[in-house]
Amino acid sequence: MEKVEIQHLNHLNQEQEEAVRHMEGPLLVLAGAGTGKTRVLTSRIVNLISTKAAFPNEILAVTFTNKAATVMKERVSALLGESVPGMYIGTFHSISTKILRNYCHLIGLNSNFTIVDQDDQIRLVKRIVKDLDLGQEKINYKAVINQISAWKDKVIKPEQVEKSYNSSGFMDICRQIYPIYQGELKRSNSCDFGDLILHVITLLSNNEEVQNYYNRKFKFVLVDEYQDTNTAQYLWLRLLVAGKNNICCVGDDDQSIYGFRGAEVENILRFERDFPGAKIVKLQQNYRSTQYILNVASNLISHNKKRHEKTLYTAASGGNKVNVISNWDDKAEASTIADEIISLLNDKHEASEISILVRASFQTRNFEETLLSKAVPYRIIGGLKFYDRKEIKDIISYLRIIYSNTDNLALERIINTPKRGAGPATLQKLNEISRSSNLSLFDSLCSCLKNGSVKGKVGVELEALVSLIFELRNFQSTITLSELAKQIVEKTGYIQMLKADKEVNYEAKLENLQEFYIALNEFDSLEEFLEHVSLINETQSIDNGSLINIITLHSAKGLEFDTVFLAGWEDGLFPHQKTIEEGGSKGVEEERRLAYVGITRAKKNLYISYASNRRVFNQWQSNLPSRFLKEMPEKDISYFNHGGTSFQYGSKKSEGDKVNMDEFKVNQQVKHVSFGQGSIKSVIGDVVEVVFNSGETRFVTAKTLTK
Numbered sequence: 001m002e003k004v005e006i007q008h009l010n011h012l013n014q015e016q017e018e019a020v021r022h023m024e025g026p027l028l029v030l031a032g033a034g035t036g037k038t039r040v041l042t043s044r045i046v047n048l049i050s051t052k053a054a055f056p057n058e059i060l061a062v063t064f065t066n067k068a069a070t071v072m073k074e075r076v077s078a079l080l081g082e083s084v085p086g087m088y089i090g091t092f093h094s095i096s097t098k099i100l101r102n103y104c105h106l107i108g109l110n111s112n113f114t115i116v117d118q119d120d121q122i123r124l125v126k127r128i129v130k131d132l133d134l135g136q137e138k139i140n141y142k143a144v145i146n147q148i149s150a151w152k153d154k155v156i157k158p159e160q161v162e163k164s165y166n167s168s169g170f171m172d173i174c175r176q177i178y179p180i181y182q183g184e185l186k187r188s189n190s191c192d193f194g195d196l197i198l199h200v201i202t203l204l205s206n207n208e209e210v211q212n213y214y215n216r217k218f219k220f221v222l223v224d225e226y227q228d229t230n231t232a233q234y235l236w237l238r239l240l241v242a243g244k245n246n247i248c249c250v251g252d253d254d255q256s257i258y259g260f261r262g263a264e265v266e267n268i269l270r271f272e273r274d275f276p277g278a279k280i281v282k283l284q285q286n287y288r289s290t291q292y293i294l295n296v297a298s299n300l301i302s303h304n305k306k307r308h309e310k311t312l313y314t315a316a317s318g319g320n321k322v323n324v325i326s327n328w329d330d331k332a333e334a335s336t337i338a339d340e341i342i343s344l345l346n347d348k349h350e351a352s353e354i355s356i357l358v359r360a361s362f363q364t365r366n367f368e369e370t371l372l373s374k375a376v377p378y379r380i381i382g383g384l385k386f387y388d389r390k391e392i393k394d395i396i397s398y399l400r401i402i403y404s405n406t407d408n409l410a411l412e413r414i415i416n417t418p419k420r421g422a423g424p425a426t427l428q429k430l431n432e433i434s435r436s437s438n439l440s441l442f443d444s445l446c447s448c449l450k451n452g453s454v455k456g457k458v459g460v461e462l463e464a465l466v467s468l469i470f471e472l473r474n475f476q477s478t479i480t481l482s483e484l485a486k487q488i489v490e491k492t493g494y495i496q497m498l499k500a501d502k503e504v505n506y507e508a509k510l511e512n513l514q515e516f517y518i519a520l521n522e523f524d525s526l527e528e529f530l531e532h533v534s535l536i537n538e539t540q541s542i543d544n545g546s547l548i549n550i551i552t553l554h555s556a557k558g559l560e561f562d563t564v565f566l567a568g569w570e571d572g573l574f575p576h577q578k579t580i581e582e583g584g585s586k587g588v589e590e591e592r593r594l595a596y597v598g599i600t601r602a603k604k605n606l607y608i609s610y611a612s613n614r615r616v617f618n619q620w621q622s623n624l625p626s627r628f629l630k631e632m633p634e635k636d637i638s639y640f641n642h643g644g645t646s647f648q649y650g651s652k653k654s655e656g657d658k659v660n661m662d663e664f665k666v667n668q669q670v671k672h673v674s675f676g677q678g679s680i681k682s683v684i685g686d687v688v689e690v691v692f693n694s695g696e697t698r699f700v701t702a703k704t705l706t707k
Contacts (some may be wrong), residue, residue, distance in 0.1 A: 012043060019281040020044045022248070023053060026275035028226075028268070029250040032312045033297070033600035034288030034560070037250050038068075041222055042075040044248060045087075048220055049080065057086035060218040060240070064225050066091060066535060072224075088218070092233050094535045096196040099203070103210055107199050112404045112527075113189045115534035119393060120409035121145045121192060127431070128180050134173055147174040148181060152194030153230040153262040155201060158182055188408035188440070193534075197232045204239040215243055226251035226271075230262040238274070245275055253308055254301045257554060257594045259583075265590075269306060286312045286600075288560055290319025293606050295636045297599040303631050304589045312600075322599075322606045324629060324637050326644030329613040330363075330568075334370040336642055337565050337609060341376060341548060344563060344605075351377065353562035355549040357598050359574040363567060364550050371548065378548040381555060387533050391498070391509045392516055396533060398488045399481075401442060402473050403526050408434070408441040415445075418497040420461035426454070442469075468492065481520040481529060489513060553598045564602035566595075569610040570623035571687050571699055581682065595628050612644035622698035624687055661702060664688055670705045672698075 009017060016036060019029045020043045031037035045061060048054045063069045069090045077083045088095060101111055116124075122141045129139055147170075151161060158179035185191055191199060204211040221241050223229070226249035229237070241247045249271060256265035272278050286294055294312040301307065327333040341354055356367055364380060371378045387393070394417055400410035416422045434444040448454045449463050468491055476484055489495060498506050523529040549561070568574055575591035583590065599606060610625050625647035639646075661683065664670070668680045670690060678692035688705060691697050 009043065009047070012039070013285055015281055015283050015285070016040050016043070019248075019283070020047050022279055022281070024246065026245050026271070026278040027248040027281065028271045028275075028278055029248065029281050029283060030308050030310055031250050031252050031283040032286065032310055033252065033255060033597070034286040035283035035312070036285075036287055037224070037252075037283065038071065038075070040283065041224060041250055042072055042079060044222065045072075045076050045089075046079045049084070054219045055086075056084045057088065058217065058219040059087065059222070060095065060220070061087075061089040061222040062095060062224065062237070063089070063091055064228060066094070068224060069094070091535060092236065093193055093196045094531070096200045096236070097531060097535070099200050099214070100191075100196065103203055103207070104199075106207055106210070107203055108186055109191070109199075110189050110406070112406075113191060114400055114404055114407045114410070114530065115196070116185070116190050116192050116409050117393075117534065118142070118145065119413070120190075123412055124181060124184055124409060125177060128177050128184070129173075132176060132180075134176070139173065143170070144174050144177055147171070148178050149192075149194050150262060151178065152192075152198050153232050155198065155232050155235055157198075184408075187435075187438075189404065189406035190409060194232070197236050201232065201235055201239060204236075211239060211242065214240055219244070219246060221247045223247065223249045224251070227253050227256035227265055227268045228258050228263045229267050230264055234264065234267045247275065253306075254304070254310075254593055254596050255557065257557060257590060257597055259590050265306070269308070280308075282308070282310050284310050284312055286314045288603050289314065289600060290316065290604060292319050292321050292636045293599060293602050296322050296606070296632045297596050299633045299636075300599065300628055300631045301592060301596040304592055306589060320605055321636055321638040322608065322632070324632075324639050325607060325609040326625070326639070326641045326646060327609060327611045328643035330366050330611045331370075332642060333567060333609050333611045334366040337367070337567065337607070338370045338374050338376060340565075340607065341371075342374060345376070349563060351546045351548050354565075355551060355556070355559070355561040355563070355601070356565045356567055357551055357553050357556050357601065358567050359553055359576060359594075360568070361552055363573075367550055367567070376548060377546065378550055381549055381551040389509075389512055391494075391512055394494070395485055395488055395513070395516065396530075398469075398492070399485065399526060400530060402469055402476060402484070403530060405442040405469075406440040411441045411445070415462070415465070418493050420465065421458040422462060426458060442466075465492075476526060481523055481526060482517040484526075485513075485517055485520055553594050556601050557597050560601055560603055562603050563605040563607075564598070565607045565609065566598050567609050568614075569608055569626040569629060570612075570614065571626055572621070572623060572689065573614070574626050575628070577682065577689075592628060592631075595626075610644065620696070622696065624699045627687070663707070664702055664705070668707070670707055672700055672705055675700070 009020065012020060016039065019027065019040050029037065029040060031040065041061065045059055048059055049056055061072060063072065073087065073089050076087070076089070088098070090098075097115070100109070100113070104111055104113055122145065125141045125144050129141075161175050161178055185195065204214070218240060221237065223237060228251070237247065249268065251268050253265055253268045256263060256268070259265070272280070291314050294314060298311045325333075325336060327336055337356060344354060345351060358364060368378065368380070387396070394414060397410040397413040400407045401414065412427060415427065430441055430444050430448065433439070433448065434441050437444065437447070439447065445454075445462060446466060449459060449466060454462060472484060472487055479487070495510070498509050520529060523532065551559075574595070575588055579587040579591055608629070610623070610629070612623060614621050614623055625645060629647050664680060664683050666680055666682060669677065670680060670688070671677050672690065672692070675690075675692045675696065675698060676694065678690040680688055681691050681697065682689040687699050688702050689697065689699050690705070
């Protein structure tokens with residue numbers, strides 16, 4: 001193992017090696033952007049194995065995406081020089097699934113439980129709403145699912161909601177749906193993503209023997225992106241490491257940008273209180289960006305009060321100053337950026353290494369139109385994922401019901417796809433029988449066909465469906481998954497259905513199905529494939545095509561580009577007004593972290609632009625430059641004014657410039673030196689949004705207003 005030990009410690013800087021060599025006790029690695037956190041995590045795993053501190057199956061490494069888990073496994077194997085079986089490296093959800101497969105009987109599930117997706121959830125909620133007569137036309141089903149997920153992320157169970165919420169309206173509807181929703185999932189031997197973690201928490205909390213087993217099993221626990229953990233994930237980890245506290249969390253509080261998803265930045269900020277005696281290692285040497293970019297990022301984020309102090313630096317020299325561009329309006333901004341991109345392309349820069357990052361998705365339209373008009377190829381990163389396409393989800397549902405006849409939601413999706421005459425009335429009847437007889441929907445269907453209560457053409461069609469499911473279930477062990485899917489498509493008449501539907505692109509869907517068959521060849525079992533589909537990474541991979549990238553800031557985390565354009569840096573847009581209004585100073589700090597993430601995506605060239613005028617919801621707004629621009633060091637900036645409002649460097653004001661902001665209230669009448677009379681719409685720091693009598697809405701500084 002001596003050769004392995006030398007290899008995995010090669011190319012580590014002093015702080016990285018300190019984190020890798022640490023053995024006993026809790027460890028927090030504060031890894032600034034681009035400081036090599038993945039290298040530290042993988043090298044630490046290899047060090048634990050090569051020094052015989054733990055066997056591979058005694059190490060648990062938790063990530064947030066399947067892609068990150070795969071990269072970690074590959075790097076560990078490469079450093080060890082061989083593939084190591086038995087390693088527990090995966091996402092919170094995939095590790096939870098493994099644990100639940102072993103002990104699901106203790107929480108009332110069978111080992112072949114299925115994991116439902118959002119389509120299944122929506123159909124289930126729709127049915128519950130209808131049964132409760134809550135008024136289907138008034139309810140946003142996705143919002144209900146999101147609220148239930150939010151409760152699960154906070155470890156709030158149905159019985160606790162009843163005690164915590166007595167509100168009317170939407171929250172009361174969610175409160176009524178939640179316990180029935182959970183009951184239906186359990187009856188269907190299913191769970192959703194939130195359940196995977198929540199069930200493990202219940203399992204470990206209520207079964208001391210199970211908890212002790214995993215506490216002994218995992219001698220070392222490593223966690224990636226700890227700043228993004230929510231309450232449930234935090235509690236999940238605490239239960240798994242109880243007693244030993246050999247936990248290593250790697251993350252960066254400065255990159256905590258998913259508060260809207262339930263992430264709690266406090267989890268990483270209170271690490272030392274949670275784990276007394278914890279060792280803290282700060283990774284501050286950046287291997288990605290120039291010093292100019294790092295200076296701007298560090299100076300900006302230093303204005304956040306709730307953070308661990310750290311300053312990024314690089315050993316590399318050279319680079320260009322950060323360009324700040326002022327534009328008259330959003331169209332001029334798009335045109336300026338497009339022209340600069342064309343110039344970069346003419347200088348032989350790779351298109352795939354250029355990215356435009358925006359705060360809000362509506363900003364992309366101007367860039368799309370402008371790039372099209374200038375014949376610059378681009379792509380919007382995002383869109384419908386492969387496994388979310390209808391034709392793929394349909395065939396997956398067939399595979400799910402073949403795998404488990406208790407998967408009620410899968411049967412509901414395909415019972416009339418292709419059409420078999422089994423409409424809402426048939427489903428309602430089957431669901432009533434299912435509930436009253438405590439049978440699965442599939443078993444209820446079989447019972448109805450046997451006793452003749454489903455007759456006529458519908459009965460014949462459903463009899464054929466049931467026979468096909470039994471036939472394929474019996475043959476699945478003798479044929480490949482790809483062949484199984486082909487049998488489904490052919491024997492159900494799915495292709496004929498696609499051909500007959502004039503509203504769909506038949507050729508494209510057929511190509512998708514062909515690609516699906518290829519994908520299935522990568523899996524050894526149906527169970528393995530179904531778990532993969534349920535846990536698949538939501539982040540769309542980026543290929544190396546010759547296209548400019550347009551992406552939202554939230555989606556850009558984890559990516560990097562040679563050249564980055566940060567667009568729309570205006571108060572009200574960035575920081576976003578809604579975030580400020582709902583979160584106050586906490587919201588501003590998260591927006592500043594988002595700005596920090598955007599800046600640190602750039603390796604060589606960074607452009608920040610803003611527009612003095614922007615059309616929002618078909619109305620022109622006059623905007624002030626983002627307050628974040630004031631928090632950047634002037635020495636690292638090159639400023640270009642293309643007709644917009646200039647800004648002042650430095651966020652501190654002299655005593656003579658200070659304004660008592662308590663004097664300005666919403667709906668208050670004010671007068672501006674240039675724009676005349678108006679009414680205050682909102683107050684954001686020292687900036688006031690005013691609706692003037694002329695009909696214009698403008699953001700102006702408080703010192704320009706009189707009462």
